[in-house]
Amino acid sequence: MQNVSVSVKDLSLSFGAVTVLDTLNLDIKDGEFLVLLGSSGCGKSTLLNCIAGLLDVSDGQIFIKNKNVTWEEPKDRGIGMVFQSYALYPQMSVEKNLSFGLQVAKVPKEEIDKRVSRAAEILQIQPLLKRKPSELSGGQRQRVAIGRALVRDVDVFLFDEPLSNLDAKLRSELRVEIKRLHQSLKNTMIYVTHDQIEALTLADRIAVMKSGVIQQLADPMTIYNAPENLFVAGFIGSPSMNFFRGELQLRDQRAYVHANGVDFDVSAYPSRAPFVHGQKVVLGLRPEHVRVDEAASGAPASHRAVVDIEEPMGADNLLWLKLAGQSMSVRIAGQRRYAPGTAVTLSFDMGVASIFDATSENRL
Amino acid sequence: MQNVSVSVKDLSLSFGAVTVLDTLNLDIKDGEFLVLLGSSGCGKSTLLNCIAGLLDVSDGQIFIKNKNVTWEEPKDRGIGMVFQSYALYPQMSVEKNLSFGLQVAKVPKEEIDKRVSRAAEILQIQPLLKRKPSELSGGQRQRVAIGRALVRDVDVFLFDEPLSNLDAKLRSELRVEIKRLHQSLKNTMIYVTHDQIEALTLADRIAVMKSGVIQQLADPMTIYNAPENLFVAGFIGSPSMNFFRGELQLRDQRAYVHANGVDFDVSAYPSRAPFVHGQKVVLGLRPEHVRVDEAASGAPASHRAVVDIEEPMGADNLLWLKLAGQSMSVRIAGQRRYAPGTAVTLSFDMGVASIFDATSENRL
């Protein structure tokens, strides 16, 4: 059994009449990189703030390193936190920003210097130590903000959307750096984001949240390949998974999802329970799991589609197709181009598809 | 020969002592979708505002539909504009937002109603007409903002980073809608963004700008595949193109770029002029143009690399490798995983590489 680093037990939190978190449970392993992923307003920051001690919980308990810290002050929890807006103290130099917390804690001068220079080295911000935050670029600021957590020498790092104020290029750079940092420090990290790319690339495990409830907690590939329910499936992946609402039909020893008059042969689908004929289901297909061919006259008519919009993205090409009146997206590697209006034939890899019950919305 | 819709001649603009645009020339064809792409502060918005008549030019001329509009008021230029912050009139209903400009222009009531309902239909915002902007989501607001340009029945649409306040998911949805809008309206559209994906997917032609100067003006594939200089090459593509600084060596009838002790055989490169031995060059390789194999012992030692960081992104997997001490990124389709530390062999497709002169930074 691995050691548990952070453990949240039956956590509830309400603002007045609004309950944001309701008896939430979450265990985070030592050294794990856990990403809290969810759309805006789902309660990610609220959960993180509870763990940090910046919000008083309404009910439940929080343990860090097996110690009940539910009512501890933030500083006594052994956490460091990095904020979206950097939250650097504007009037202090970078060095002062890094050492402020240590000075408050009355750490001896030499120790402070040692830790600051170590953090500066790790983050490569030594040349910036004398500058004020206003003299730094966005990426540099975020690095200093990380440094501020670093010097505290804590067990758990909390990140609240640390990269979302940065532009795409910087974001991908810093993403790599955070990943590298985690690989070298091996701290527990809890990272809030609504960017699924960040979640997929950084996480050991992802907790997908919706309205304060964790929908699925698993490693990125499981989340991506076997989403537990319709919400997770739709939330992860860009462009989104294509959904076809239809019903299961079992005939000729094979299983089909019949949707909009089109039959999808799902016999190869590794379902958890036997299929039931007539069950209303939603078939989910990721854009990259669809193969596109020039319309060969011999192909079954049902899988013919017409190109609606084409979005060349350099490394690959995104096609928006009309399949039996429904719009769907397909991603093809490389730069093969399809002008709008081109007729194509599609084939699907049902081994990596997802099928959900239409009412419970859970994976079959 | 195609008609010119918007033409900018020798445009200069200074704010006090700072010259933001300097004798810039740009012709935009009728019905073209032109994207102005560049990093923050390079003067994209400034150029767009000049075209819209919201900024007074310091020198030069602007023609719209062959009419010199340099001194015209914005409303008389036949343009519609969509802003990043939506700029909806907050206290007016959506309907009022759409019709206000027409009312002021004393367009007859029926005509207003017709145009508003047409715009609402095109943008599918009919159910929202009675709402206030504050009751709309970000995407809906942006749609209304587009509608406001739409009702004006203009020749030229100007967009200033219309999607950058939206989250990734919405952004990709609205991107498709704008593309569809262009396909159906066939207006001239000028679109400012710093997001290269938007640029690549939307544009008929992209103008890549840097410090007020257009670096390259071409269709997206040309820009992506044959960037005119080092800046354009580095700016387009995510992750960025990998650059290797080295020198050209011609030996054994073959051409090599020798960088960091590694030889890259570039004989297959379609250079514009003959290679010169000893020329200092920069070799650029896009991440998706590198092939990765498990380290086969038979491969040439020089192309052996070690996996540093792995970023699985669902549909594909991004590897950060160390090749001869230099970091480089590689993108592989599918979900093949490489743990950090794995040794791999690389092979390169030099037919799609880019080589630049190290001093002039221009494409060879």
Add this chain to the structure above:
Amino acid sequence: ANAVDLEVTHWWTSGGEAAAVAELAKAFDATGNHWVDGAIAGSGGTARPIMISRITGGDPMGATQFNHGRQAEELVQAGLMRDLTDVATLEKWKDIIKPVSLLDSCTIDGKIYCAPVNIHSWQWLWLSNAAFKTAGVEVPKNWDEFVAAAPALEKAGIVPLAVGGQPWQAAGAFDVLMVAIAGKDTFQKVFGDKDEEVAAGPEIAKVFKAADDARRMSKGSNVQDWNQATNMVITGKAGGQIMGDWAQGEFALAGQKAGTDYTCLPGLGVNEIISTGGDAFYFPLLKDEEKSKAQEALASTLLDPKTQVAFNLKKGSLPVRGDVDLAAANDCMKKGLDILAKGNVIQGTDQLLSADSQKQKEDLFSEFFANPSITPEDAQKRFADIIANAE
């Protein structure tokens, strides 16, 4: 004894008043103590709240001026003021102070709480000889003649009657008219007995008629302070002013001579009666022994014959003791002394009415004088109401 600083607050800040206070201070300093002057300008309305706050707030001054009358009644009842009976008995105030009614106003439950310093009478009409000369009419000898001369003055561009904007001036002028026109008894019935029948009756109606005349004549005197109004008379811009004897100080300060430059008509030349209001000093109860001693010293200084003369000459008021020699007094003052000696005196309204009723009266008359649309009949009705509710 070593010098004790005693703070004395008052609102005597106009030219003549300040000179008079200086006499008091000089006399007090001569006793070996020190007079710390706490003047607050802007008349009793501004100063009184400050004084009362300080007394009730527990940081009282050594002595303070009040109008003699009922203004300090409650402070005394609350036990905040010092009982001066001992000093008074020792110095026989009962015998020397004239008229005795002055001391009565200081007496509450048989104890004496204040030291009167002067007698001010309200019932004077001050006339500018120069103004009448300009207008080409005789200087009037009574109110009726004055009213008759008004058109001539107006024709010459002179405001017949100067009335300042401060509300107490209008109310005071009315009281003066009442004594002059309705007589002493009616005055006593209305203000002393608060007889509303009389207040609503025909006698008072006549007074209101006269007030109506006064209102008409005062149109155009755009000044606030009483001494600015007096200054209009001094400079001949106005024909006359109904004002108390303190106005004399201003004439004196301007170097004008009674009889030649200006004329004074006590009781408006109709009914030579004067009221005996005035100023008195009250002494808050102090804890400090030495200061208490100094208070006693001040109390006796105030009534000292020499001080009385010096002070009152400057102030233009009459001394509170009948036994001092006022040889230096001018014509007008002498007239006053005569009337006083004859006993043609009444109590002042400050003594007869509560501050509350006084204020209501001020509101009424300041409105009446400023607003020609209020008929004398309406005003009288409101007046009778005030009297009916007065305590």
Add this chain to the structure above:
Amino acid sequence: MVAFNSVTEEAALQAQTNRVVAGPRGAKPRRALSGRNIMIYGTLIVVALYYLLPLYVMVMTSLKGMPEIRLGNIFAPPVEITFEPWAKAWASACTGLNCDGLSRGFWNSVRITVPSTIVSIAIASVNGYALANWRFKGAELFFTILIVGAFIPYQVMIYPIVIVLREMGIYGTLTGLILVHTIFGMPILTLLFRNYFAGLPEELFKAARVDGAGFWTIYFKIMLPMSLPIFVVAMILQVTGIWNDFLFGVVFTRPEYYPMTVQLNNIVNSVQGVKEYNVNMAATILTGAVPLFVYFVSGRLFVRGIAAGAVKG
């Protein structure tokens, strides 16, 4: 490769646009005397005159001798400039027996204004900070009462405050007066500070808490250094308010502490014969000089602070 065909296309376009009729070029000409400018500057200048007129009259009158004033026109500049009214107002105008003008009130005003400003701002800023960042149950209720308190006329409160001060035994002392100024400055200042601190990024506050800083450390080390504009606004408001105060200064202290405004009132209201307008004006300007000075020096920060503290969308 398709790299170069756009070049030829461009050349063609170029050729075509060259045929476009030439027309206006460069910046749109803007006449300095356009109708719009005349309207804007005209209005502003007229308005400025309205605002400046009283100051002009005050200064001009204060430099004239009495005879010249009596001759009439208050707008005419002085024929003969005299500083005597200023000297008199400052050093020798009389109230009652004291003939030392405003000078004696000046230092009293300083002695009142400086500590009152400091204490009231210190307390209000801490209150505002507690309200904005450390909300606790009931805080908003007290704050609401406080804000409603801003509307209560001072006169109404004199009596209760006299009683409170008496019971505390500080009636008539400088401490008492400072307390009164603090009390009456509190509503609006607390509002300003609360809005300002609430406008600072909340994450900054959270970061400091994670760093282990407590209530006071955050206040002194993080909040204070960021709050110059709002402190300037508060300072200006308080200096002006307290310096200009007459009522409290005179009701809650004793004569040795009377501020300058008491002298001003005395000088202006003690008419000795004719009103000495020149002295009155000089006294008025002298009394207003300190707040005016504070304004001119820090007016720019005032506007910034107002924008940050008072105006919330």
Add this chain to the structure above:
Amino acid sequence: MAGYTQGSGRPNQWLRNLNAKIASVPMILTAVVIFLGGTIWTVVYSFTNSKLLPRLSFVGLDQYERLWAAPRWLISVQNLAIYGIFSLIFSLLIGFVLAALMDQKIRFENTFRTIMLYPFALSFIVTGLVWQWLLNPEFGIQSVVRSLGWESFTFDPLYNADIVIYGILIAALWQGTGLVMCLMLAGLRGIDEDIWKAARVDGIPMWKTYIFVVIPMMRGVFITTLVIIASGIVKVYDLVVAQTSGGPGIASEVPAKYVYDYMFQAQNLGQGFAASTMMLITVAIIIVPWAYLEFGGGRKRV
């Protein structure tokens, strides 16, 4: 996963945020003792017949009956209403127009702003005195205009009972509009540039943009300004005293002055308190709902 160290139970609610609570003591005391206590005290004593000193001898509603029968009180209330309405309208109007002018990227903005703002540094007493001089018919504006030839020119608001309140208004606007202008300017500067651009592209004339787009967007600023102006209006006292002392007659009396005069000059505290209570009720009717929406309930953090 066994063996969590327990402890760290829910601490006493009173002790949480202790420092913040301690720091708020001055505010709480002021709010409760002075403002709430003082108000209750005032209301209670308004039912007594206290004269010079407060006494608990209750007389029911007598003071209120007398108050509402007093012509001076009625005029005061009427004056306050006129003064209040006009001062609100004109402050907002002038303040906004000036701010709009200042927002036109004009030159000398600093100078103009300082000129408009400096009167705010002066007390009402000074303001009142200055305008009393300027409006004095004998040597003020009227006499100057007359000396220029318009012999019949009349401008003596302070000496004309019908318009005296407007004379006071002129001075009040002179003193206060600068601040309003600043507030409005700050509000205008907070408006998204893009809104202006959008309106220009739509061809909406500037004045229409102000009226239909910008002003509705500045709701918050207007409310703040309204509160500041309104709190000043209710308290107006010094200005009247300095300019007219309530005259001519009682034509420019205001409630605050009635309160003060009856409490201290007439030595009838009960009457003064009754008048104060009426003022407080008016204020409460206007303010409490606003204050509650703005500061009470809802919108909580931490």
